[in-house]
Amino acid sequence: MIRIQTEDFDPGAELEAFSAGNGKVGGICMFLGLVRDYLGDAPEKAAQVRGMTLEHYPGMTERQLAAIEAEARSRWPLHDVLVIHRYGRLEPGARIVLVATASSHREAAFQSCHFLMDWLKTKAPFWKIEHTADGDLWVDAKEKDDSAASRWDLPQK
Amino acid sequence: MNVLYFAWLRAKVGMGEEQVSPPAEIATTGQLVDWLKSRSDGHAQALADLKVVRVAVNQDYVGWDHPIRQGDEIAFFPPVTGG
Numbered sequence: 001m002i003r004i005q006t007e008d009f010d011p012g013a014e015l016e017a018f019s020a021g022n023g024k025v026g027g028i029c030m031f032l033g034l035v036r037d038y039l040g041d042a043p044e045k046a047a048q049v050r051g052m053t054l055e056h057y058p059g060m061t062e063r064q065l066a067a068i069e070a071e072a073r074s075r076w077p078l079h080d081v082l083v084i085h086r087y088g089r090l091e092p093g094a095r096i097v098l099v100a101t102a103s104s105h106r107e108a109a110f111q112s113c114h115f116l117m118d119w120l121k122t123k124a125p126f127w128k129i130e131h132t133a134d135g136d137l138w139v140d141a142k143e144k145d146d147s148a149a150s151r152w153d154l155p156q157k
Numbered sequence: 158m159n160v161l162y163f164a165w166l167r168a169k170v171g172m173g174e175e176q177v178s179p180p181a182e183i184a185t186t187g188q189l190v191d192w193l194k195s196r197s198d199g200h201a202q203a204l205a206d207l208k209v210v211r212v213a214v215n216q217d218y219v220g221w222d223h224p225i226r227q228g229d230e231i232a233f234f235p236p237v238t239g240g
Contacts, residue, residue, distance in 0.1 A: 126239025
């Protein structure tokens with residue numbers, strides 16, 4: 001299931017409801033992404049970010065995330081997939097994204113959750129603008145996100 | 158066709174969406190970019206460096222030689238930064 005929303009969510013309640021009652025589920029992996037309070041890769045510059053605003057491309061976001069979910073389900077034996085992604089203004093510490101996967105065994109749950117986040121980062125049409133003391137800055141895409149996503153490339157046939 | 162701009166491209170172009178009717182010889186996404194750049198300084202600035210621009214036709218990622226047609230939804234935006 002894919003949910004794109006402005007409102008916050010309760011990770012505990014989501015986890016509780018996720019795959020509830022499915023006795024075949026032996027393992028759930030959940031990733032939670034939060035808004036940092038510092039810029040770029042420099043934690044020593046903490047508290048520089050006053051918040052961020054996420055925008056997205058309604059329609060394409062849902063379409064790309066559905067395709068990513070379908071790809072995950074084709075690669076691993078999953079009982080369930082949940083992706084929640086927020087947009088709009090978010091304060092430091094706020095939850096941005098939740099990805100959860102359920103499988104019979106842990107390996108598929110771990111790997112597919114990792115895969116979903118890596119592909120989401122490089123394919124889902126979201127953009128962040130950070131609100132700092134020096135003004136508003138559009139966040140640049142990172143090369144390390146591309147290389148993280150490429151680890152899941154399938155061998156060329 | 159309906160053209161959409163997101164993130165800093167929208168800021169540079171000065172609008173998020175416009176209806177355009179390019180001449181018939183504009184047949185690909187790359188040709189559309191060249192045609193759009195002639196519409197205003199903002200368009201020209203937003204689309205100056207295609208290394209930092211992605212394009213989608215009808216909500217799927219495509220390249221700069223992808224064919225375009227009347228009625229298409231064509232979006233230009235920077236590399237994505239969600240998650």
